[in-house]
Amino acid sequence: MPSHTRQSTARKSVVLAAALALTAGLAVTAARADGGERPATNERAAAPWTAAWTASPQRPSIGFKPNWSEAGFDNHTLRQVVRVTEGGDRARVRLSNAYGASPLHIEAATVARTDGTKGAAVEKGSLRHLTFGGKRSVTVPAGKQLSSDAADLGLDRFDSVTVTLRLTRTTGPATFHAQSFATSYRAQGDHVADTGGAAFGESTESWYYLAGVDVRGDERPERDAVVLFGDSITDGFASSTDRNRRWSDALAERLAKAGTPRPVVNAGIGGNMVLNDSAWFGDKSATRFARDVTNLPNAGTVVILEGLNDIGFSETDKPTYKPAPVVSAEELINGHRKLIRAARAKGLKVVGATLLPLGGSDHYGKHAAAVSDAFNTWVRTSGEYDAYVDFDKALADPEDPERIRPAYDSGDHLHPNDAGYRAMARAVDLGAL
Secondary structure (H helix, E strand, O other): OOOEEOOOHHHHHHHHHHHHHHHOOOOOEEEOOOOOEEEOOOOOOOOOOEEEEEOOOEOOOOOOOOOOOOOOOOOEEEEEEEEOOOOEOEEEEEEEOOOOOOOEEEOEEEEEEEOOOOOOOEOOOOOEEOOEOOEOOEEEOOOOEEEOOOEOOOEOOOOEEEEEEEEOOOOOOOOEEOOOOOOEEEEEOOOOOOOOOOOOOEEEOOEEOEEEEEEEOOOOOOOOEEEEEEOHHHHOOOOOOOOOOOHHHHHHHHHHHOOOOOOEEEEEOOOOOOOOOEOOOEOOHHHHHHHHHHOOOOEEEEEEEOOHHHHHHHHOOOOOOOOOOOOOHHHHHHHHHHHHHHHHHOOOEEEEEOOOOOOOOOOOOHHHHHHHHHHHHHHHHOOOOOEEEOHHHHHEEOOEEEEEOHHHEOOOOOOEOHHHHHHHHHOOOHHHO
16 A cells, blocks of 8 residues: 655755755764764765664663563673664664663674674674774763764675674663564673674573664765654564564665665664653653654654554553553644654654554554544544555455454564565555655
8 A cells, every 4th residue: 555645845945954954064973972973083074874773772671571681791792683774885883871870881892794694603804893982992871872983894785784792891780672583692701803603602682782883885875764663563573583574674675676775774662652651661752752763864754653552551451551541542643743843853754654453452442443543544634744654554454454464463463473564564655755
């Protein structure tokens, strides 16, 4: 099903002005502990950075699967694998200590192309030591984020990248991203420069401290990164581990196959809400929107799919689904309006999405169904978004439109399976992005 587009002349002017502002006075950047950037005089002028992969930071919590966030790390080496959706001749990583109670000391860090056949192993000859302001060690203040210097590592679109962090000191509870649907590895002692993976005997399905991988090349790209913002459906819940089967992956692959490749990055958090913070499921949408969307390098479009948890948590009594106030359609719509304004203020195109069918799930009830219908009607008819994609219709069971089509259902009647995530990507009008 296609998306539907509406963009005014004034809107185009905003985007053009933002693009001109971005390209004016370009400079290579180096790390700064407050999360900002400063010009680096010892590197050549180059094109701006582009976000090639992201993960939205979360507070330490138990999560759905065992993880290391609450215990943290002590004399460990942490190895994490991600897939980029843009290539370049240089790369940098973004590290977050957003929810740390104390400064995070990184003794050393490396980046490499992944040896996809050998677990935690990396491709020989590709390992690069990362620096931060010219030094191999760095301390990230509590509540802050920083970027590494540029590493001379060539990456192609859809390459797997391994980032390794040496954590010599006791970290305390760790800022992390709970649901990675990818394997991360841990070893005792110093293995930051290992090319083999034998030492990495522990594993988990979360990412820790790693908030992004950015790339750049010789060309100055347009602001073309597509950011997908939302909850567990955007995050990729129930997709196949280590196979990159989220709908963000499927959309990036579809764009490339169509001959219009663009970076697509994932800013989903499982359980996230538009209107309320959650200790388990992250800060509410408006609180994290700048960090996770508008401040990303080279972001040009955001697709917003969020609200099922706002209306569904009140239908069940699970302790993790708190707070769970009963939310009206107007309250949810007003929450989305805040996001639309925030995106446009930074010159981003903003695309809305209808909520997926939720019949038969633990989020379903008469109130949630009524609010979902009213919200979806607003997305389709109000014209307040620049464009929209109709996931409700694309994934609905023709025999019972309140439910996800069985072929697309992961089994909980709420989250798509791999085929369902591919269907979501097919539902997008690529010209609307």
